[in-house]
Amino acid sequence: MTGKIRTVTEVVKTVPDGAHIALGGFAIARSVVAVVHELIRQKKRDLTLSQGVAGLDTDLLVGAGAVARLIIGGGSLDRFGPVHCINRARESGSLSFEDWSSLSICFRYLAGALGLSFIPIKSLIASEILDRLENGAGAVQVKAIACPFTGERYVAMKALVPDICFVHVQIADSEGNCRILGPRWDNEEQAKAADRLVVVAEEIVSTDEIRREPERTIIPAHRVEAVIHQPFGAYPASVFGCYDYDAAHLKLYVEHSRDARKITDYIDEYIRGTADHSAYLEKAAPLQQRSALKARPVLGY
């Protein structure tokens, strides 16, 4: 039974311009590349993006000019380089930028997930991150408060409640019960904070299989609006247990992302120039190449 299984094209059609999107990737791991490519193909505009540590997915969206506002804790492509498109956009001031830390973004998602409109934290204090938030786009998101019991001073942060969250997982059933293999960074909190949740799964299993190990269900089906079944949906990023990152393609990406014109060439060739994710995969990594990236069962990469 197909349940909530939808194509990425169908799902992205339901994302309005200007929406606040939370992305589940971290640097070059479980990046929601299939979704980001389709957001670019469908020419979505003025998006607000939030993420703990931005990576390939967010850098691409910024490079495509789809983003008006960024709310992130940091950004990196690991050793392959910095997030050039994001950094360039900051330097040119072409988008509204909120700089946080990994834990403060996680706490803000946690507050959203728990239905708390605010949460205190002991990070950010006495830093220029806080100064910039207080004097900039984040001014209405932070406030100095004291513990009503101990008097200890905290930074109160407003809950982060994305309109829609996209998380890339290894295993799901057609109803949306999800398993995440390996570390989960802030995926559970961001997924449960969002008003709408869509998961991209490498593999679809039966609900009976899910019922065999319910402890492993990180996201239960009733929270999930749609399930996109897309093997290699994070390529060229890695998905633990499924496939490794493609170092050659990441180098190619970074070469292009250094330069505003060249990133457009990349996007035209690999994204706008391909009809869908399958066509993109055939172009960027034909079957033989994908097979070589497949994870070995014990190593997981």
Added chain:
Amino acid sequence: MTGKIRTVTEVVKTVPDGAHIALGGFAIARSVVAVVHELIRQKKRDLTLSQGVAGLDTDLLVGAGAVARLIIGGGSLDRFGPVHCINRARESGSLSFEDWSSLSICFRYLAGALGLSFIPIKSLIASEILDRLENGAGAVQVKAIACPFTGERYVAMKALVPDICFVHVQIADSEGNCRILGPRWDNEEQAKAADRLVVVAEEIVSTDEIRREPERTIIPAHRVEAVIHQPFGAYPASVFGCYDYDAAHLKLYVEHSRDARKITDYIDEYIRGTADHSAYLEKAAPLQQRSALKARPVLGY
């Protein structure tokens, strides 16, 4: 290698009178009976106990007169009956009592686990639970506050940080990496809130086994001070995946717990009258009886 493996006797010797102990059981499931019995044998006094939903473990300690203060969200022995010893102590006013709800206790443990000195909640509002806290023992634990961003009114609660937490788990290694099978109620939050953490495990596995499925580690070793290996350590309560509750012994317990004198008879016979948990098991549930309670692998009970 023995790592952090200790006997319940050794561990309980390190618990000072007057300590705040968090217990991991829920009604008649994963109750930390082996620890509670030893606390009674070693005549610990003036304990503060906190727990989400009190059950057999807490009722026993209260019945033995070891508890000076109770902080719980509720209490029950499921269909076997109410927590007679706890209710009787309340009626006679023989202990200081803080009545909360399951979620408010969980949020207070969460705050403790996250190193937040307080946390807001939208439960308790407009209830006599809150009135009693404000006018009684809980007065310094609750305070009305408003969200600094939305102005929404919350009850701020002080974090709950137990001196020592005892949690009964199915599987651990000798270093303290723990798996909990089945629902976990507030075990993770209370365990990570406490200043000291001791786990009682039904089965000890190698650390290599733990490294095969790290997603299943709910409590990592570096949080754990000691591991008590005690099969049937929760008897007559149930431990999902290991054994069922013993309905006959629970009925026997409830019959005794109804009456102040009779509960003393029970404690004298089954706890003070036995040298340790093995002697107690031999008396209360000889091998054949324990075998009959063993869980069937698929059903888990």
Added chain:
Amino acid sequence: MEIRATEIMAAAGARELKNGETVVVGIGLPQVACFLAKATHAPELTPLLEIGVANMRPKDTPVGLADSRIFYRATCWSGFLDVMGMNLHRGIVDTGFLGALEVDRFGNINTTLSKHGGKLRYFNGSAGGNDVASLAKRVIVIMRHEARKLPVAVAHLTSPGFPGGKPRADLDLRGGGPHRIITDKAVLGFDAGTRTAQLVSLHPGISFDDVAANTGFPLQRPDSIAVTSLPTAEQLRILREEIDPKSVYLGQAL
């Protein structure tokens, strides 16, 4: 076999649940009502247990919330923080079922103590009850219909309905509050204006005077009195053959 009051109650409870909803249930009739709805008009219902369970398939008639039999073959095992924090407190739980020692005319619930005959006796307290009553969009109470269990005012306000008859918003309560009280004699609802309990329907063969005499607070006689629909033959078959074959929940004296 004659239709039992418990079967009428289960069917009435099931009728209140819409397909696709998220429901916090407890052991006994709430769970039976939820699974009856799921087996009939609401297959995509998601039952949750406060201890950290979603979409379970109870087996061998569990004795309580902590019984391994109740969370058998669930699709998710988590904890309080997920079910009550990230669902209930997040505001996405549609219906919460609760039992009660007492429910008063404003739907306030007491599960903490009784003072009958001047003697103070304590019971289980809130557990998740106050959280469900505070936060669920809609609360349904299932209980025995008895005057002393339906007083003008509860002896202890454990879980809020409409305290003082006030609108929930004025009290800073998020959830929608009490929606139905389903008893062995009738279904009660709440007047939108006065927020007091009103008769919705009488179970077949039960008179208004019987209900009024067994209700501790004044109950207004409606101009026309509805009768609670009986369970259909198919509902009875599911209740008796699939959900509770040993008649553990449906056979008990409430």
Added chain:
Amino acid sequence: MEIRATEIMAAAGARELKNGETVVVGIGLPQVACFLAKATHAPELTPLLEIGVANMRPKDTPVGLADSRIFYRATCWSGFLDVMGMNLHRGIVDTGFLGALEVDRFGNINTTLSKHGGKLRYFNGSAGGNDVASLAKRVIVIMRHEARKLPVAVAHLTSPGFPGGKPRADLDLRGGGPHRIITDKAVLGFDAGTRTAQLVSLHPGISFDDVAANTGFPLQRPDSIAVTSLPTAEQLRILREEIDPKSVYLGQAL
């Protein structure tokens, strides 16, 4: 083979770690230093990764924190909330290792931007850096020794050391703050009174004048100058044969 500066740095980092401690590490030299300590005097060290990893056994020289190779065979895979919330924010992380674009005389760290030559350039930002600097009991920075990377004041205070030279408590910061700056030329520490960076030891063959000339803030010449201990033969063997056989971290230009 000659002892490399990176090997001296790794050994110096390892020396700062006591057995039984909990340590938040990153990719590269911090991870190498941590595993050197674990393989020698501190077998019960627990390395944590912010993404949700405890006690991993990295394999095949990972390229970063999100590389599956770095969290291989961990004893626990969780998330930010566990590692950074329930460990770091809970106050039980003993040491946090950080890298930096710039570190100033008060140990304040910049990982956000550079303004060299008047040109504003942005970098990775905080990620877990501000959280570690704010909350760990002790912070150790490992970096290349260059005047422009060790300025009087950072171009952007991403992660607090002793801002304004003030005591951390006066600033409401919980963690202990910067403890060591380990570079390819020397080990720096912080004066308890002035909270400014001081020379702790020079690596063998490095002169004070060399270090002073390559430090952007004034560095006081101690009366007697200690020399950083070289890695032992056993430490070198472990570094070269077990931890980084391909010389990926130890071979790189910092």
